[in-house]
Amino acid sequence: MKKNLALTLVLLAVVFALALSGCAKTETPVATPTPEPPVVTNPVEENTPDEPAEPAAPTEVEVTDIYGTVMVPVNPQRVVALDNRTFETLQDWGIQLAAVPKAVMPSDLVYVSDESVLDIGSHNDPNLEIIAAVDPELVIVGQRFAGRYDEIKALVPNAVVINLNFDVSTSAEHPGDNLIEGLKNSTLALGAIFDKNAEAAQLVADFDKAIADAKAAYNGTDTVISVVVSGGNIGYSAPRTGRVWGPMYEVFGWVSPLEVAGATSDHQGDDISVEAIAQSNPDWIFVLDRDAATASAADSTPAIDVINNSPALQNITAVKENKIVFAPADTYTNESIQTYLELFADIAAALSAK
Helix, strand or coil, X not given: CHHHHHHHHHHHHHHHHHHHHHHCCCCCCCCCCCCCCCCCCCCCXXXXXXXXXXXXXXXXXXXXXXXXXXXXXXXXXXXXXXXXCCHHHHHHCCCCCCEECHHHCCCCCHHHHCCCCEECCCCCCCCCHHHHHCCCCEEEECHHHHHHHHHHHHHCCCCEEEECCCCCCCCCCCHHHHHHHXXXXXXXXXXXXXXXXXXXXHHHHHHHHHHHHHHHHCCCCCEEEEEEEECCEEEXXXXXXXXXXXXHHHHHCCECCCCCCCCCCCCCCECCCXXXXXXXXXXXXXXXXXXXXXXXXXXXXXXXXXXHCCHHHCCCHHHHCCCEEECCCCHHHCCCHHHHHHHHHHHHHHHHHC
């Protein structure tokens, strides 16, 4: 009996211990949190639509020449240039030319020494067949070759031919305006054709500033006589009509002390005696040395020597006070916007200094 009681107590103790064990709190391991993605304030969608494509660069541009509007290929590959007002701009922009009139161009232009650029010759006796031979996409006509537009257009019917000439002749109603607007418009037209719009706009802005500076420097009363020196002779460049200088009287309001009947735009100036110049006693003399820009420059007397060696001119105000301004040496064959920029800056500096 005692033995059975003891066994019963042992079994109860085991049951009680198991019950306590089951009621005890079991400690659960702490789980490591899963990292969350960072918060993106401007999330990019996975299926972001493509950005709008930029419009294709134009293959043609509309420019205006003396005959109206013309559609011209952008960046044409075979270009013939015949306008002396454009050569320096085209060179500065690195434009390759197929043919040019080397006989009437400044010798330091790269096109003159480049044997791959064919020579059309002078405007007086050109070899226009060379234009046809290069099969141009574009021919730029102007100034000396302006009168050959129809002939050239008939010779190359598949090419675009533009005439950038502007009228500063004796028949022009406003030669000064024509000079300024003609240089600006032709520069902008070239910029559009050769994808140099920013460069063209900068040239025009610089040009406008040079004009303003030269206007501001002139006192409105000093008298000005302009001349063309050629072959040792002094020719008269009359207000409005004279070669290079004439239109500037209208632009800057210069006062001339001399009036000559029948004034022209002759490339050597009008006949005038040095005595007539001396008698008018100008405050300033503005000089174009024609020979400095031609093949005969080495054999010619520089314009400054012609003036200084003229006894009749030694007692006039302009010579005594050294109030003489010379156009850039290559002006006669390079009437580009760059040439006028340089000339206007020289005029402004000279007038401001006196």
